[in-house]
Amino acid sequence: xxxxxxxxxxxxxxxxxxxxxxxxxxxxxxxxxxxxxxxxxxxxxxxxxxxxxxxxxxxxxxxxxxxxxxxxxxxxxxxxxxxxxxxxxxxxxxxxxxxxxxxxxxxxxxxxxxxxxxxxxxxxxxxxxxxxxxxxxxxxxxxxxxxxxxxxxxxxxxxxxxxxxxxxxxxxxxxxxxxxxxxxxxxxxxxxxxxxxxxxxxxxxxxxxxxxxxxxxxxxxxxxxxxxxxxxxxxxxxxxxxxxxxxxxxxxxxxxxxxxxxxxxxxxxxxxxxxxxxxxxxxxxxxxxxxxxxxxxxxxxxxxxxxxxxxxxxxxxxxxxxxxxxxxxxxxxxxxxxxxxxxxxxxxxxxxxxxxxxxxxxxxxxxxxxxxxxxxxxxxxxxxxxxxxxxxxxxxxxxxxxx
Amino acid sequence: xxxxxxxxxxxxxxxxxxxxxxxxxxxxxxxxxxxxxxxxxxxxxxxxxxxxxxxxxxxxxxxxxxxxxxxxxxxxxxxxxxxxxxxxxxxxxxxxxxxxxxxxxxxxxxxxxxxxxxxxxxxxxxxxxxxxxxxxxxxxxxxxxxxxxxxxxxxxxxxxxxxxxxxxxxxxxxxxxxxxxxxxxxxxxxxxxxxxxxxxxxxxxxxxxxxxxxxxxxxxxxxxxxxxxxxxxxxxxxxxxxxxxxxxxxxxxxxxxxxxxxxxxxxxxxxxxxxxxxxxxxxxxxxxxxxxxxxxxxxxxxxxxxxxxxxxxxxxxxxxxxxxxxxxxxxxxxxxxxxxxxxxxxxxxxxxxxxxxxxxxxxxxxxxxxxxxxxxxxxxxxxxxxxxxxxxxxxxxxxxxxx
Numbered sequence: 005x006x007x008x009x010x011x012x013x014x015x016x017x018x019x020x021x022x023x024x025x026x027x028x029x030x031x032x033x034x035x036x037x038x039x040x041x042x043x044x045x046x047x048x049x050x051x052x053x054x055x056x057x058x059x060x061x062x063x064x065x066x067x068x069x070x071x072x073x074x075x076x077x078x079x080x081x082x083x084x085x086x087x088x089x090x091x092x093x094x095x096x097x098x099x100x101x102x103x104x105x106x107x108x109x110x111x112x113x114x115x116x117x118x119x120x121x122x123x124x125x126x127x128x129x130x131x132x133x134x135x136x137x138x139x140x141x142x143x144x145x146x147x148x149x150x151x152x153x154x155x156x157x158x159x160x161x162x163x164x165x166x167x168x169x170x171x172x173x174x175x176x177x178x179x180x181x182x183x184x185x186x187x188x189x190x191x192x193x194x195x196x197x198x199x200x201x202x203x204x205x206x207x208x209x210x211x212x213x214x215x216x217x218x219x220x221x222x223x224x225x226x227x228x229x230x231x232x233x234x235x236x237x238x239x240x241x242x243x244x245x246x247x248x249x250x251x252x253x254x255x256x257x258x259x260x261x262x263x264x265x266x267x268x269x270x271x272x273x274x275x276x277x278x279x280x281x282x283x284x285x286x287x288x289x290x291x292x293x294x295x296x297x298x299x300x301x302x303x304x305x306x307x308x309x310x311x312x313x314x315x316x317x318x319x320x321x322x323x324x325x326x327x328x329x330x331x332x333x334x335x336x337x338x339x340x341x342x343x344x345x346x347x348x349x350x351x352x353x354x355x356x357x358x359x360x361x362x363x364x365x366x367x368x369x370x371x372x373x374x375x376x377x378x379x380x381x382x383x384x385x386x387x388x389x390x391x392x393x394x395x396x397x398x399x400x401x402x403x404x405x406x407x
Numbered sequence: 408x409x410x411x412x413x414x415x416x417x418x419x420x421x422x423x424x425x426x427x428x429x430x431x432x433x434x435x436x437x438x439x440x441x442x443x444x445x446x447x448x449x450x451x452x453x454x455x456x457x458x459x460x461x462x463x464x465x466x467x468x469x470x471x472x473x474x475x476x477x478x479x480x481x482x483x484x485x486x487x488x489x490x491x492x493x494x495x496x497x498x499x500x501x502x503x504x505x506x507x508x509x510x511x512x513x514x515x516x517x518x519x520x521x522x523x524x525x526x527x528x529x530x531x532x533x534x535x536x537x538x539x540x541x542x543x544x545x546x547x548x549x550x551x552x553x554x555x556x557x558x559x560x561x562x563x564x565x566x567x568x569x570x571x572x573x574x575x576x577x578x579x580x581x582x583x584x585x586x587x588x589x590x591x592x593x594x595x596x597x598x599x600x601x602x603x604x605x606x607x608x609x610x611x612x613x614x615x616x617x618x619x620x621x622x623x624x625x626x627x628x629x630x631x632x633x634x635x636x637x638x639x640x641x642x643x644x645x646x647x648x649x650x651x652x653x654x655x656x657x658x659x660x661x662x663x664x665x666x667x668x669x670x671x672x673x674x675x676x677x678x679x680x681x682x683x684x685x686x687x688x689x690x691x692x693x694x695x696x697x698x699x700x701x702x703x704x705x706x707x708x709x710x711x712x713x714x715x716x717x718x719x720x721x722x723x724x725x726x727x728x729x730x731x732x733x734x735x736x737x738x739x740x741x742x743x744x745x746x747x748x749x750x751x752x753x754x755x756x757x758x759x760x761x762x763x764x765x766x767x768x769x770x771x772x773x774x775x776x777x778x779x780x781x782x783x784x785x786x787x788x789x790x791x792x793x794x795x796x797x798x799x800x801x802x803x804x805x806x807x808x809x810x
Contacts, residue, residue: 287790
């Protein structure tokens with residue numbers, strides 16, 4: 005997990021499960037296979053948190069040191085558990101594998117630990133509950149492979165934790181907004197959420213989207229829900245229809261929902277976004293009900309052939325222009341006989357920019373029964389971001405047209 | 408980053424860049440927006456490591472506390488930098504945004520820090536180099552948004568680090584293969600790489616791709632490169648042209664390279680992949696040189712209109728069929744006058760599957776001067792995975808046709 009290649013997904017899963025129990029995650033760390041570092045981290049964690057979960061390092065190799073480090077941090081000995089050892093030997097015999105000496109290590113258990121049987125693999129989990137510096141602490145050792153860890157969390161850890169953790173409830177809301185600067189959102193909503201000290205509010209920004217995560221922890225579910233609901237309602241009053249999603253839905257899902265509710269259909273003609281808009285729309289299952297199809301028209305010839313953009317118009321205004329964006333939207337709408345047509349043309353970079361038409365300049369057009377609107381944007385960032393922003397702008401325009 | 412929602416990708420990128428300089432990552436942690444916890448973590452990190460990189464928490468909100476925590480840990484004051492402030496104000500004015508008071512926080516700089524200009528966003532990075540407890544330490548503060556962080560790492564940090572870090576060398580190779588089971592690859596290559604104990608070999612699988620990562624650290628670049636090269640060559644002998652990439656290039660980049668080398672062009676007609684293939688191809692900058700365009704043909708009418716698939720053929724064989732895939736590929740090639748045409752039709756699910764045509768059944772066709780080939784696949788997994796595998800298969804067919 006300290007290489008450039010492996011993404012940590014175990015901790016996200018553990019966080020989700022802990023939050024459901026009303027347990028907050030305060031600190032995560034990734035440590036190498038080094039006894040001293042592991043022991044120091046375990047000691048520090050025991051000073052800081054009520055529950056400490058270790059994932060990985062329970063295997064048979066010399067690098068697997070979690071058992072040793074936690075025992076050392078607790079000042080306890082390891083004992084070789086005869087029952088675990090017998091099960092390991094039996095498992096190896098059943099598969100016809102040789103039981104080499106290093107495999108016996110996996111039967112080493114911390115003196116006062118409860119063994120959590122691993123039905124999916126070899127090394128069992130361990131559950132240690134006791135006092136450390138006079139405070140109640142729970143330490144849980146879990147194997148690293150995700151499917152082994154998950155089976156142990158669901159089968160062994162959650163029932164035990166539920167019995168230990170005081171009954172409390174976390175209510176959550178996620179409000180999403182598109183294409184508004186983070187600082188502008190914060191300036192408007194901070195005065196509101198600051199009056200709710202008991203609701204933790206986090207603002208996340210990325211990909212042309214602002215997310216407001218509200219979380220509130222109370223003794224009863226009703227109390228927690230009521231507080232979060234009250235705050236969410238006030239934020240919605242302030243931000244109005246800039247908020248596109250109230251339950252964590254993606255922009256694509258919201259557009260899908262609105263198109264189906266209105267019985268409308270959609271077609272797209274993309275140049276610089278190269279199919280990303282169509283890809284985002286069709287990532288929603290059931291999108292064939294409202295998305296008829298689209299054209300990716302990189303060359304000028306195809307702009308004419310697939311979306312009926314007059315060659316003279318391209319010659320006059322250039323492929324990246326307000327006029328060509330409108331013609332793409334109108335042309336694809338006509339060709340596909342859809343309620344709405346979207347046209348996008350711009351300079352995604354990194355090459356191809358000029359002084360008049362710099363990298364990031366994008367025209368996005370939406371054509372419908374009531375006419376065609378075109379917006380001009382200068383998006384910051386690299387090729388991927390410019391394409392992301394452009395498609396987000398297009399989806400936001402569709403959403404607003406359908407409100 | 409302590410929620411169940413956000414995957415940490417910044418640290419993987421940073422690890423890659425640090426490894427390239429011969430710097431190993433020993434410890435990673437994720438801390439909440441809490442001044443005391445952040446300060447304690449900063450102090451601990453300075454005791455432990457030569458280089459400490461902080462990512463995130465440089466924004467304008469009250470939760471953005473990295474500047475404050477690092478200043479506190481170093482026992483230094485923050486000063487408001489007039490030049491940074493002027494740039495921020497100018498940036499806001501240029502975009503027509505109001506400069507609210509909270510934005511000025513982003514101009515706060517630790518007393519002895521070098522300001523690293525952020526060309527992609529608002530908050531600049533900061534570089535602090537000095538003694539801590541008598542030891543040389545480098546502290547780097549970077550913004551959290553990945554594209555801002557990456558621009559700063561490449562433009563500002565790597566050149567500075569290269570001048571500071573002792574010359575040591577890690578040689579790396581990444582060999583990639585498409586659409587082969589991981590266990591099959593491992594069975595063939597494990598006997599080879601096990602003879603190279605000084606080269607760390609990791610196999611990763613995902614998205615229809617197997618990656619073999621080879622890493623070797625030696626005192627000289629030549630030694631490290633020679634060992635990795637020797638092992639890579641033996642693995643290449645074993646796997647042959649199943650290996651599509653030798654320097655970490657993506658499949659899209661390899662296809663781009665081959666198409667340009669051969670002076671060939673490409674067009675696509677996609678049904679179930681909904682534009683993902685066009686999106687992947689056009690994610691490579693400069694793709695307009697060989698990608699003419701494509702059609703996303705969800706409805707049968709558009710399969711006929713955009714790719715010239717005869718209505719009778721669809722009626723006879725169904726939209727998801729070997730024949731329609733071939734007609735899509737041939738039709739789009741003819742319409743776009745491209746060297747190659749790709750056609751994809753299938754059931755991406757989760758709905759729409761039948762006993763004859765289950766979810767995961769996909770036909771992928773490649774039409775060229777020498778004729779048309781169609782493959783039938785039954786891909787496992789959910790909608791996203793099926794679409795990913797289908798486009799990977801299409802790209803692999805293009806690659807092999809161009810070899």
